[in-house]
Amino acid sequence: MKSLKRQEHKFSDSFIQLEVLQAARPGGGKFERFEDKLDTIGLFPLRPTQLEIFQVNVGKMCNQTCKHCHVDAGPDRKEIMTRETMQQCLEALDKADVAGFPVKTIDLTGGAPEMNPHFRWFVQELHKRGKHVIVRCNLTIILANPKYHDLPQFFKAHGVEVVSSLPHFSARRTDAQRGDGVFEKSIKALQMLNAAGYGQEGSGLQLHLVYNPAGAFLPGAQVSLEKEFKQQLKRQFNIDFNSLFVITNLPISRFLDYLVQSGNYEGYMEKLVNSFNPAAAANVMCRNTISVGWDGQLYDCDFNQMLDLTVVGAPRHIKDFDVAQLNQRDIVLNQHCYGCTAGAGSSCGGQTA
Amino acid sequence: MENTYYNPADLAKFGNIAEFSPDLAKKFFDYYGDVFKEGELSVREKSLIALAVAHAIQCPYCIDAYTTDGLEKGASEGQMMEAIHVAAAIRGGASLVHGVQMMNKVKEITM
Numbered sequence: 001m002k003s004l005k006r007q008e009h010k011f012s013d014s015f016i017q018l019e020v021l022q023a024a025r026p027g028g029g030k031f032e033r034f035e036d037k038l039d040t041i042g043l044f045p046l047r048p049t050q051l052e053i054f055q056v057n058v059g060k061m062c063n064q065t066c067k068h069c070h071v072d073a074g075p076d077r078k079e080i081m082t083r084e085t086m087q088q089c090l091e092a093l094d095k096a097d098v099a100g101f102p103v104k105t106i107d108l109t110g111g112a113p114e115m116n117p118h119f120r121w122f123v124q125e126l127h128k129r130g131k132h133v134i135v136r137c138n139l140t141i142i143l144a145n146p147k148y149h150d151l152p153q154f155f156k157a158h159g160v161e162v163v164s165s166l167p168h169f170s171a172r173r174t175d176a177q178r179g180d181g182v183f184e185k186s187i188k189a190l191q192m193l194n195a196a197g198y199g200q201e202g203s204g205l206q207l208h209l210v211y212n213p214a215g216a217f218l219p220g221a222q223v224s225l226e227k228e229f230k231q232q233l234k235r236q237f238n239i240d241f242n243s244l245f246v247i248t249n250l251p252i253s254r255f256l257d258y259l260v261q262s263g264n265y266e267g268y269m270e271k272l273v274n275s276f277n278p279a280a281a282a283n284v285m286c287r288n289t290i291s292v293g294w295d296g297q298l299y300d301c302d303f304n305q306m307l308d309l310t311v312v313g314a315p316r317h318i319k320d321f322d323v324a325q326l327n328q329r330d331i332v333l334n335q336h337c338y339g340c341t342a343g344a345g346s347s348c349g350g351q352t353a
Numbered sequence: 354m355e356n357t358y359y360n361p362a363d364l365a366k367f368g369n370i371a372e373f374s375p376d377l378a379k380k381f382f383d384y385y386g387d388v389f390k391e392g393e394l395s396v397r398e399k400s401l402i403a404l405a406v407a408h409a410i411q412c413p414y415c416i417d418a419y420t421t422d423g424l425e426k427g428a429s430e431g432q433m434m435e436a437i438h439v440a441a442a443i444r445g446g447a448s449l450v451h452g453v454q455m456m457n458k459v460k461e462i463t464m
Contacts, residue, residue, distance in 0.1 A: 170429040213424065220425040224396045228427050 001065040001179070003074040004254060011257050012072065014308040020256065021335040026266065031273050034337045041278045045330040046287070051096070051323055053289040055107040055302055055348065056081070056089055058119060060294065062111040063144045066165075066178045068212065068255040070306050073111040083118045085296040085318065090125055092321035097129075101323045107289075107348065109136040109302065114148060127158040134161045136210075136348075139189035140182055152196035161206040162198055163245065163348075164190070167214045169232040177214040190239045199241040207240075210350075212247040216264035218271060218343050222246040222351045245350030248272075250303050250339035272338040280345025283352035286331050292318050300331045302348070309334065364414045397426040404433055405440040 005012040011020075024030050038044040060077035062069075096103050106126050113119055113135055126133050135155065142151050155162055164186075168174050171183035178186075190207075194200065199207035209229060213219050226244035233239040249255045251269060259265040286300040290311075296318040299305040310316045313329035345352030371378035389399050400423045407415030423433050 168427070168429065170431070172431075173429060211427075215424060217421050217424045220427055221391075221396065224391060225427045228395065228397055 001067075001074070003065065003076050004072045004257065006074070006076045009257065011253060014306070017252055017256055017307060018334060020260070020265075021251065031269055031335060031338075034333050034335055037273075037276055037338075037341075038281060038333070041281060043278075043281055044333075046284070046333060047330065048327050049287045051101060051103055051288060051290055051327060053105045053107055053285075054089070054093065054103050054292060055109060055289055056292045057109050057294050057302065057305060058086075058111070058113045058116040058122070060111045061115045062138065063115070063141055064112070064138055064179055064182065066254070067258060068177055068214070068249050070250055070253045070255060070303060071111065072253045072306070077111065079294045080116055081118070081294040081296075083121070085294075086118055086122045086125075088296055088318045088321075089122075089292060090129070092318050093126075093129065093131065095321060096323045099323050101327070103131075103323075105132045105134060107134040107136070112138050112141045114141050114151060120154060123154075123158050123160065132161065133158060134163055137162050137164050138178075139164045139166070139186040142189040142192060143185050149192075152193050152198065155193075156196050156198070156205055159205075161208070162193060163208045163210060165210045165212070166190075166229075167212055169229055169236070173214045187237050187239065190233075190241070191237065194238075194240055199239075201240075206242050208243045208245055209241050210245045210247055212249050216259060216262065216268045218275065219246040219248055219346075221344065243350070245348070246344075246346070247348070247350065248339045248342055248346035250336045252303055252336050253306055269335075269338070272342045275342035276338065277341055277343060277345060277353050279353035280343070280351075281341040283345060283347075284337075284340045285347035285349070285352070286340075289348075290326060298326075303336055303339075304332055304334075307334065307336070359413050361417065364417060367414075397423070397428055400426045401428055401432060401436040404428075405436040408437045409440040409444055 010016050022030070035044050038046055057071070059080035060071055060073045061075065061080060062073035062077070063075060065074040093103055093106070108119075108123070110116070114137065116122075123133055123135070137151070142148050165178070166174060166186055167177045174183035174186065175181065193207055196205070197203035198205045211219060211225055211229070219225065222244060225246055229244050230241070233241070251259055251265065251272070256265070259268050286304075289301060291299040291302045291305045293299060293305050297305075298311045298314070298316055298318060298321075299309065300311060309332045311326065311329055312332055314325035315322050340346050340352070368382070389396065400419055403415065404419040404423055407419050420433065
């Protein structure tokens, strides 16, 4: 499967995606503007609480081409963060420390972040600075090439928290979203992580799984699904993990394409809008996170990054990073934001309400 | 009146039954909500039972609702189909077990 960009698909243009999100409904009228919805509960303009997490997208290259990917990542994507931009990230973190607003957590994502040639160097530098590093590992990368086989040991040596997608404990549902054979490789990779101590009681090595629905429906309750995943993975494959993060698919990029192609867009948006939860809205991740693009541009979240919606009210590039101004900015919102406020809420760390 | 008995849009209007009898509707929906809470059975198991019953009583609203609900609760396609086979087996069995009654009657009135 090729990326939308490689296909020259209309949705590889973020402007067209935003047009779809803001378009009139087939029956007339529009979905209520997300900004207006926030206004009704006194949250507009949406402001940061305090910057705690740097989510750094180190590149769009990936060994998988998942059908729901909001990054439109894949083997044909060549955008990769340079070492120079990584250096600018490190300098920004040092600046934040000096300014008295230390950013404790660095969340590395992609694509498959491990495919960036400077990935290990970057993790080592972050570790030296005492930062807590999260890697969003797609699991199959560990088996993709012998040079990645030692990743579990590398993660362990640098106290990395591993967060990995596994949309279901059945092969059918996982492979439908992530590609044929992904489930089997994911299970092997999880067993390798377990063997290195990840997810094992008392090891301190955190292994979390991410569940997102393989279709046009919302995720169920995190606590129930976690129980189910733990029982099934233990029984079938003797796999242990710490927590399950339940994430709602946002209607952008490839998932938007799926929704439109399958005739589910209208119903899915209606579900998101009708499930708006004020408690989830108060806890959205953009209030304590900054997303850094592969080219050093700054965004309120990874989804805004993919829609090319850069931060407003503060310098837009990591080289000009200014934590005080970022903490004062108004967060950029659009209709896709309903995905983070539906039901029990959704963030890169799972439910929020 | 609609010219079909079932309209998918009516599912979302289920709560409107309160319009003609609010007190009884409140009692029903409170009870309904409690029934589907996590208990000795998980929410996924309850959803699968609901799906099986939906097929036994052949309620298209319930089939629509509990297929989506099952997916949301993490049920697999295989689990959902097995639940429907349970309903089918009980329905089939319920017909067949009356065959004993038929046989009793036959034996009663024949030589």
